[in-house]
Amino acid sequence: MKTSFTISIYLFCTTLFVLSFVNMYSKEQLINLILKYAFLLMLINIVFICLLPDLTRSFDFRYGNVYKGLFLQKNALGKYAVLCFFMSAWALLFLKKNNFLNIITIFFSIICIILSKSSGAAFIFMISLVLLSLFKIGFPKKTIISIMMVSFLTVFYFILSPPKIIQYLLEDLLNRDLTYTGRVYIWDITKKAIMQRPFSGYGINAFWSSEYYKEVNSKYIAFNPTHSHDGFLDIILSVGIVGLLLYILWGLILLRMCMNLSKYNYSFALLCFGIYFLILLNNIMETDLIYPYSMFYPLQIIVFFLVSYLRKEENLLEKSI
Incomplete structure (x- = not known):
């Protein structure tokens, strides 16, 4: 089908771009870029939620008003927020640099998880806390x-x-x-x-x-x-x-x-x-x-x-x- 061919080409191009991207940077540079991306993603979503609440909000028959941020659905905001939280919390615990940036990202991530009211994101958030605890204990x-x-x-x-x-x-x-x-x-x-x-x-x-x-x-x-x-x-x-x-x-x-x-x-x-x-x-x-x-x-x-x-x-x- 036409749709499958188009998406396959897009997937192939995405893969080539990522492969070329990772070869341009060292391990430390890649991690720093990911952490900065996490900060910007959460910051932009928070700004848009504050400035344009009607455009970033939708109604859910179970939870009432929920926020989706720049995404199409609340679950997308929730899942990205959990991942941003996990990466920034890891950096705060182990890298111990750019602490202010990581703390802000963690704060914004938690707000986005709460505003999304995504039960799936809440569950994965709790699992991420368990993971970070096991990491810090040194299992x-x-x-x-x-x-x-x-x-x-x-x-x-x-x-x-x-x-x-x-x-x-x-x-x-x-x-x-x-x-x-x-x-x-x-x-x-x-x-x-x-x-x-x-x-x-x-x-x-x-x-x-x-x-x-x-x-x-x-x-x-x-x-x-x-x-x-x-x-x-x-x-x-x-x-x-x-x-x-x-x-x-x-x-x-x-x-x-x-x-x-x-x-x-x-x-x-x-x-x-x-x-x-x-x-x-x-x-x-x-x-x-x-x-x-x-x-x-x-x-x-x-x-x-x-x-x-x-x-x-x-x-x-x-x-x-």
Whole structure:
């Protein structure tokens, strides 16, 4: 389809740009640029929310007035704010420079999370606090990574197939919607579509394109969600099971590099793992893994190259000893 071809070209160009970008800077420069980007992103959103409240606000039938900032939805503001908070809090704890900038970013990030009223962002924010606490205490990298990945798989399972006790907690005690605001219906359509083309997929973002919606999906759903609201399902839908396996392999390589780094690169290795883990966690409910319109896609590439830089530094250090 035309939409899939266009997005594929855009994704390819984005990848080339990021690859050329990361090769222009050192590890320290990349981290400083990311931290400055986080500050500017939160600052601009706060300024626009203050100056243009009507344009940056929307109504949610559950929470009333919510803020989306410069993004199309409140969840986007929430998820970016959590990531900005995590990176700036890490820098405050471990880099111990540009503290004022990081403190302001943390403050603005927390305000954006609160204003977005995104329950998903609030949950990931709490997980980020746990991660930072484990980092600061000095738990072994392998222990932290193992605990977090087991937690991720557990959350993934409980959301897709919640046991009775979880259903009771969500519905009766927390008054939550077990369809996750309609995501369950989208997942049902996605799973049926995957069964028809499990290996080839439909092309990047082709299944949720306006053309395909008019032809097929309009019979089953009253709106076009633009993606599957699950990054892993969306990969299978786009490029098939083979594509998902290749992505998992890439992710395992990244995690292995993080685990194998020495104490010399402890804090930087955990920063890279933390960013990647929070992106994975976000993709249980959203789509950002291979999605050209999200900053989470290029950020994954940057994280991979940061870990590669760390490995090179470590190898050079070992040779010099």
